[in-house]
Amino acid sequence: MSEPSDTMGRMLTTLAVAGYRSLVDVVVPLHPLTVITGANGTGKSNLYRALRLLAETGHGRAVSAIAREGGLDSVLWAGPETPQGAGAQGTVRTRPVSVRLGVASEELGYIIDLGLPQTDQRSLFSRDPEIKREQVFTGPFARPGTLIIDRQRGGVRVRGDDGWVSSTQAMGPGQSVLLDLTDGSALWETVSLRQRIASWRFYDHFRTDAAAPARLPQVGTRTRWLSDDGHDLAAVWATTAEAGRGAPLDAAVDRAFPGSRVRVATTDGSFRLQLQQPGLLRPLDASELSDGTLRFLLLTAALLPADPPPLLVLNEPEASLHESLIAPLGALLAEAATQTQVIVVTHSASLRAALARAGGEVVELESQGFGTRVRDQLPLERPSWHWPSR
Numbered sequence: 001m002s003e004p005s006d007t008m009g010r011m012l013t014t015l016a017v018a019g020y021r022s023l024v025d026v027v028v029p030l031h032p033l034t035v036i037t038g039a040n041g042t043g044k045s046n047l048y049r050a051l052r053l054l055a056e057t058g059h060g061r062a063v064s065a066i067a068r069e070g071g072l073d074s075v076l077w078a079g080p081e082t083p084q085g086a087g088a089q090g091t092v093r094t095r096p097v098s099v100r101l102g103v104a105s106e107e108l109g110y111i112i113d114l115g116l117p118q119t120d121q122r123s124l125f126s127r128d129p130e131i132k133r134e135q136v137f138t139g140p141f142a143r144p145g146t147l148i149i150d151r152q153r154g155g156v157r158v159r160g161d162d163g164w165v166s167s168t169q170a171m172g173p174g175q176s177v178l179l180d181l182t183d184g185s186a187l188w189e190t191v192s193l194r195q196r197i198a199s200w201r202f203y204d205h206f207r208t209d210a211a212a213p214a215r216l217p218q219v220g221t222r223t224r225w226l227s228d229d230g231h232d233l234a235a236v237w238a239t240t241a242e243a244g245r246g247a248p249l250d251a252a253v254d255r256a257f258p259g260s261r262v263r264v265a266t267t268d269g270s271f272r273l274q275l276q277q278p279g280l281l282r283p284l285d286a287s288e289l290s291d292g293t294l295r296f297l298l299l300t301a302a303l304l305p306a307d308p309p310p311l312l313v314l315n316e317p318e319a320s321l322h323e324s325l326i327a328p329l330g331a332l333l334a335e336a337a338t339q340t341q342v343i344v345v346t347h348s349a350s351l352r353a354a355l356a357r358a359g360g361e362v363v364e365l366e367s368q369g370f371g372t373r374v375r376d377q378l379p380l381e382r383p384s385w386h387w388p389s390r
């Protein structure tokens, strides 16, 4: 598959996770279209969640996102520290609690290491995760020569033209250099990384029940990207069509539901999505569509916006779609991947096969006692990666 031209150099090449749930130590190569697959319980959703957690850093919400997941204790790998200790329940930890997440492109990379505070037990927040370490680097992995920003607890140093300069700014335990570092010469890198990371879009199980937000009329405003809950479906559809990118949407609908066409009806500024189907005298409103039909339209709007986000990540997009919609879904994902980078976590063998035929790279996960591993990953196929020590 040819690389999307606008993301050359910016496309993520590596995702690395250590100590997060079943992901003890995983380094996954990423491609324009990456298909993450594997049996039940192998860690696919954990990988999706790890990437989403990293994205929260771009919004300054990594610490609260961990709290929402039940705190560090529940997101931390619950197994022994070494494979030799496998099966030994109740073994005491000797190493510090550490959840590490990192991504890199050919251009820039970022690592965050979260842990427990060295506590003041009197504080009400003594279980709040803390950012222990952060690194920003050029190129595909961190090396002493490629580091630009190196944060250790409260202290930050920034590499300038004349070498390292320690920042006078002290980082609070929940503050990230991406968001909060205002001092120093590496502002371009932090702003650029933050903007990119904050623009990643994640889609996981749209609600399609009778009261689902996507079924309700909404006040329409120009909307670039579909929200997680899909409430702005009609607005995104209209925005994409007005930007001159309606034809790919229509083609995707026609592939899935031959002869059918979506239109956006408006009354007094309120937008409703409707589907005109062959054999029906009137178009059906979003509130009347079947779950699978509505979900497919949501995926279409999410995947083919006029101006796509730099990364689209989907968890099990095939859920509740009939087998006959898997091929159209594959075509939709493959088309999206010509415009931007796409990561698809899937269960479905037929979707995986369709995406592999369309040029997607399949990464299969397996779980072998000591957490999640990438199946058949030879040492040389594991992207180079280096975690900093505390």
Ligand SMILES: Nc1ncnc2c1ncn2[C@@H]1O[C@H](COP(=O)(O)OP(=O)(O)OP(=O)(O)O)[C@@H](O)[C@H]1O
Pocket (backbone or CB within 6 Å): 020, 021, 022, 038, 039, 040, 041, 042, 043, 044, 045, 046, 047, 073, 074, 075, 076, 077, 078, 079, 347
């Ligand atoms: N803190 C933790 N430490 C160790 N393992 C964990 C932790 N939290 C969750 N797990 C395990 O991670 C495994 C993988 O979970 P995940 O939800 O990613 O699976 P999956 O591949 O998405 O499966 P499915 O196909 O069923 O959706 C589960 O077996 C779960 O028990």
Ligand SMILES: [Mg+2]
Pocket (backbone or CB within 6 Å): 044, 045, 046
């Ligand atoms: Mg899952």
